[in-house]
Amino acid sequence: MKTLLVAEYRDGKLLNSTYELVAFAAQTGSESAMFLVGDNSIVPQYNGTLYLADSNKYNEFNPAVHKQLLLDVIATEKPDMVVFSHSSYGWDLAPRISLALGAAHISEVVEIDAGVPVAPVCNSKLRRQVKGNTAQTVITLQAGTFGLSDEPSGTPTIIEINTDSVAQTEFYGYEEAEASGVDLSKAEVIVSAGRGIGKPENLGIIEELAKALKGEYGASRPVIDAEWVDHSRQVGTTGQTVSPKLYVACGISGAIQHLAGMKKSEFVVAINTDKDAPIGEVADVLIVADLKQFVPALTQKLSA
Amino acid sequence: MKILVCIKQVPDMESKFKISTTGTWYDDADLAWRMNEYDEYAVEQAVQLKEQVAGSDLTVLCIGRKQVQETMKKALAMGCDRGVHIADDVAHEKDPFEIASIIAEFAKDKDFELIFTGMQSQDRGSAQVGVLIAELLGWPSISTIVDFNYADGKIDAKRELEGGIKALVRCSTPALVTCQLGLNTPRYPTLPNIMKAKRKELLTAKVAELLKVEAKQDTAKIYFPEKRGGGLVLEGDVNDLADQLIKILKEKTAVLA
Numbered sequence: 001m002k003t004l005l006v007a008e009y010r011d012g013k014l015l016n017s018t019y020e021l022v023a024f025a026a027q028t029g030s031e032s033a034m035f036l037v038g039d040n041s042i043v044p045q046y047n048g049t050l051y052l053a054d055s056n057k058y059n060e061f062n063p064a065v066h067k068q069l070l071l072d073v074i075a076t077e078k079p080d081m082v083v084f085s086h087s088s089y090g091w092d093l094a095p096r097i098s099l100a101l102g103a104a105h106i107s108e109v110v111e112i113d114a115g116v117p118v119a120p121v122c123n124s125k126l127r128r129q130v131k132g133n134t135a136q137t138v139i140t141l142q143a144g145t146f147g148l149s150d151e152p153s154g155t156p157t158i159i160e161i162n163t164d165s166v167a168q169t170e171f172y173g174y175e176e177a178e179a180s181g182v183d184l185s186k187a188e189v190i191v192s193a194g195r196g197i198g199k200p201e202n203l204g205i206i207e208e209l210a211k212a213l214k215g216e217y218g219a220s221r222p223v224i225d226a227e228w229v230d231h232s233r234q235v236g237t238t239g240q241t242v243s244p245k246l247y248v249a250c251g252i253s254g255a256i257q258h259l260a261g262m263k264k265s266e267f268v269v270a271i272n273t274d275k276d277a278p279i280g281e282v283a284d285v286l287i288v289a290d291l292k293q294f295v296p297a298l299t300q301k302l303s304a
Numbered sequence: 305m306k307i308l309v310c311i312k313q314v315p316d317m318e319s320k321f322k323i324s325t326t327g328t329w330y331d332d333a334d335l336a337w338r339m340n341e342y343d344e345y346a347v348e349q350a351v352q353l354k355e356q357v358a359g360s361d362l363t364v365l366c367i368g369r370k371q372v373q374e375t376m377k378k379a380l381a382m383g384c385d386r387g388v389h390i391a392d393d394v395a396h397e398k399d400p401f402e403i404a405s406i407i408a409e410f411a412k413d414k415d416f417e418l419i420f421t422g423m424q425s426q427d428r429g430s431a432q433v434g435v436l437i438a439e440l441l442g443w444p445s446i447s448t449i450v451d452f453n454y455a456d457g458k459i460d461a462k463r464e465l466e467g468g469i470k471a472l473v474r475c476s477t478p479a480l481v482t483c484q485l486g487l488n489t490p491r492y493p494t495l496p497n498i499m500k501a502k503r504k505e506l507l508t509a510k511v512a513e514l515l516k517v518e519a520k521q522d523t524a525k526i527y528f529p530e531k532r533g534g535g536l537v538l539e540g541d542v543n544d545l546a547d548q549l550i551k552i553l554k555e556k557t558a559v560l561a
Binding site for chain 1: 315317318320321323330399400401424426427428429430431432435436439440443444445446447448462463464465466467468469470471472473474475485486519520521522523524525526527528529531535536537538539542543545546547549550552553556557558559560
């Protein structure tokens with residue numbers, strides 16, 4: 001199989017997800033080439049052909065133009081599969097490519113099972129094997145699924161590419177993440193609240209448990225979006241990535257974006273009324289209980 | 305200004321799922337249904353835009369069985385002016401390309417200036433449909449927005465990137481945006497608005513009239529992922545559970561030392 005890997009560059013940096021694409025090609029035994037809109041002084045460590053467009057000229061978010069650059073490379077390379085990361089860049093650009101190619105497009109692939117891509121359904125509670133009916137296939141890979149077995153190495157053969165294509169949107173800068181008041185990445189214990197806490201009044205029991213365990217408290221996205229907890233305490237893809245000695249997930253179902261932010265924790269305890277919640281996949285201990293009863297009981301015993 | 309917002313009805317993700325008899329989707333019996341969470345933000349943003357631009361007209365579109373009309377009524381109660389229900393009993397078998405083609409076919413000659421969608425659905429989660437609709441219409445699109453402003457035929461939006469960084473993006477209308485969680489605070493329909501929604505126009509269109517393409521992919525099989533080994537599941541009295549957990553934490557971690 002021949003694959004074309006769509007690497008990502010942002011704000012002066014090559015994104016690490018690029019190497020997950022390389023790992024995917026290696027694990028599937030594919031021949032590969034790479035596409036990148038980036039900077040020729042910051043190229044991936046990769047043995048293969050790198051089709052490189054200059055982001056100073058074509059911008060970092062400019063889908064109509066990136067689409068044309070990529071379609072030109074696809075016309076040259078004729079890959080069987082075009083592979084993106086399932087990221088803000090990948091899920092935005094991939095549909096534009098699959099439509100132009102008339103190709104099957106499978107999102108958030110977590111494995112290739114006997115040649116068939118597998119994707120999660122219903123917040124990862126189910127898995128789906130998806131068969132494309134077209135000669136070419138476009139896929140996006142779930143972040144963190146295809147890890148590198150070796151350190152990245154190699155030097156690409158660079159082919160510079162250009163286009164006269166016209167932009168449809170104007171990207172004019174980045175807004176940095178709000179300065180974090182709390183550095184959760186340094187905490188040894190984190191007790192996090194999810195949607196299952198029900199109402200903001202129940203945050204108190206989470207804070208008290210965190211205090212009893214001499215740790216910090218955090219939260220998952222729904223709690224942040226509801227503005228019950230400040231953004232600086234968000235754990236997950238769009239918040240902080242943490243790896244404490246103990247992570248206690250209270251009423252957190254375990255969306256992939258949350259798991260990506262905490263799955264490197266040394267020991268995970270989940271408290272959830274739903275025995276099938278995806279958080280169970282990463283939990284060392286799953287307590288099936290109502291957190292409003294269990295958490296105060298635990299705090300009381302720890303403080304006794 | 306004519307505005308379209310596209311919504312999907314999905315099961316509550318806390319539901320206990322079962323595999324359907326065909327083995328290619330979840331069984332739809334005994335599930336609680338609701339509006340796809342991302343779409344609630346799309347509806348709210350569309351309603352806010354309608355309120356901002358005098359004389360606007362807002363249509364909500366949904367594809368699916370008759371039961372999706374219940375979810376459409378919520379969108380009407382939130383402030384949409386009319387509903388268009390595209391009746392399809394097997395919408396779940398359609399791939400994102402077919403769904404987007406149906407919507408683009410519906411929208412193409414109706415002079416919409418803006419289309420709002422959720423950035424993905426909670427069940428299928430392809431994150432493709434919104435961007436595909438815009439591509440089929442030849443419009444610009446901005447996906448995964450967490451901030452939206454409109455003035456004089458121009459959109460100014462913030463896209464959410466990984467790590468909490470946002471990209472600042474502008475484009476001219478007609479355009480499509482896909483809405484990320486946290487974009488706004490979706491309103492709760494008030495009782496008077498729920499009553500009013502019952503009298504709003506709810507049109508029905510047949511999917512066969514709008515679907516002119518074939519699927520590019522099929523679900524071969526749906527199944528439960530294998531449980532990762534080693535995780536301990538504990539149930540019972542909360543006080544006993546707390547004692548058991550403390551014992552485990554003392555044995556397996558250093559945090560209670």
